[in-house]
Amino acid sequence: MPRIELxxxxxxxxxxxxxxxxxxxxxxxxxxxxxxPGATPREAVWRxxxxxxxxxxxxxxxxxxxxxLIVYALVNRPDMVDLQPDRSLVRALTExxxxxxxxxxxxxxxxxxxxxxxxxxxxxxxxAVDWLCAELARPAVPLMGICQGGTLSLxxxxxxxxxxxxxxxxxxxxxxxxxxxxxxxxxxxxxxxxLVDAYGNLEGDVLNALxxxxxxxxxxxxxxLRFVDGLDDDAATAMFLRMEHWIFDSPALAARACREFARxxxxxxxxxxxxxxxxxRAVHLEQLAMPLLNVYARDDHLVPPAASRALGALVTAAxxxxxxxPGGHIGIYVARTRGHALATVIGDWVGT
Numbered sequence: 001m002p003r004i005e006l007x008x009x010x011x012x013x014x015x016x017x018x019x020x021x022x023x024x025x026x027x028x029x030x031x032x033x034x035x036x037p038g039a040t041p042r043e044a045v046w047r048x049x050x051x052x053x054x055x056x057x058x059x060x061x062x063x064x065x066x067x068x069l070i071v072y073a074l075v076n077r078p079d080m081v082d083l084q085p086d087r088s089l090v091r092a093l094t095e096x097x098x099x100x101x102x103x104x105x106x107x108x109x110x111x112x113x114x115x116x117x118x119x120x121x122x123x124x125x126x127x128a129v130d131w132l133c134a135e136l137a138r139p140a141v142p143l144m145g146i147c148q149g150g151t152l153s154l155x156x157x158x159x160x161x162x163x164x165x166x167x168x169x170x171x172x173x174x175x176x177x178x179x180x181x182x183x184x185x186x187x188x189x190x191x192x193x194x195l196v197d198a199y200g201n202l203e204g205d206v207l208n209a210l211x212x213x214x215x216x217x218x219x220x221x222x223x224x225l226r227f228v229d230g231l232d233d234d235a236a237t238a239m240f241l242r243m244e245h246w247i248f249d250s251p252a253l254a255a256r257a258c259r260e261f262a263r264x265x266x267x268x269x270x271x272x273x274x275x276x277x278x279x280x281r282a283v284h285l286e287q288l289a290m291p292l293l294n295v296y297a298r299d300d301h302l303v304p305p306a307a308s309r310a311l312g313a314l315v316t317a318a319x320x321x322x323x324x325x326p327g328g329h330i331g332i333y334v335a336r337t338r339g340h341a342l343a344t345v346i347g348d349w350v351g352t
Contacts, residue, residue, distance in 0.1 A: 037079035037242045040090050046131045050106030051124040056090050063136045065099035066352050073148035076250050089333050092340035096347035113200050113255040118279030121156050129163050140165040147171050158287045166291040173303045175272040175310030176265050187266040196259045204250030285314040293349045294322040302329045
């Protein structure tokens, strides 16, 4: 470790060097502009209100490759899976032979505050799956769920098992009451009804503040010090700016969906207990019958491995496999495109 000099002269030199690097960094940031996530061309192929189904560019016609429908969380934009050309899960999956589709939930506004989980799962997701099945002339399609999107995909697959050919869940919470789940401990002590009554739709900034509070030093101080240290690397700086844009450009969460997810999943742990209802329908994970791959991140602070691995004990009829990847909640998606570990695991499991 470098020796820290605490003399006035040493501290003065350190402060001067930091100021120099910060000034140099401002020039780098101005030169790079405002990098945005997104690398792979895509087209909108279906819409339902504010929800959009995208197909990512492929040289092959639809139906000639193995389709994969990615279902993202409601609380972030899905741009993270296609951050930049050399850090793109979408591109890696395409190179593995998949025909990649993605469901973008859009941005709810005040007119959408009454949208609940039944709307997202049984209306929008179901309509997108029906459209894709008809378009590809298939009775069912493979789904891949990410984080909260994985939880919603599990619910959908349990309610419509004949429409899901196989299911991949990634960093997906299932048991929301594991001892090491810091987010759950926080949410269980929040008066969600009062919060939603006060705010209506919960803005992305409020949710981000909650997520960042779980690791305040690492996520709000340490990363910016590292950013300053790396300002002489244009590629690293551009990636950092893309990630920051993604983090702080989160959509709002519809009021009713926020209330239901916090109450039923985080507070009541209804999915793991077999007591969950989506609308008027009961969700039982033992009804899952399609092949299921569950991927979790070893160092995940938002969805601890135990919260994901609980799925294995709840799936009784489906062929079940699970895989651990090194890295954190986001790191497993923004790994280098070439040799992307998550795309490799999925491709090997599917057989592409």
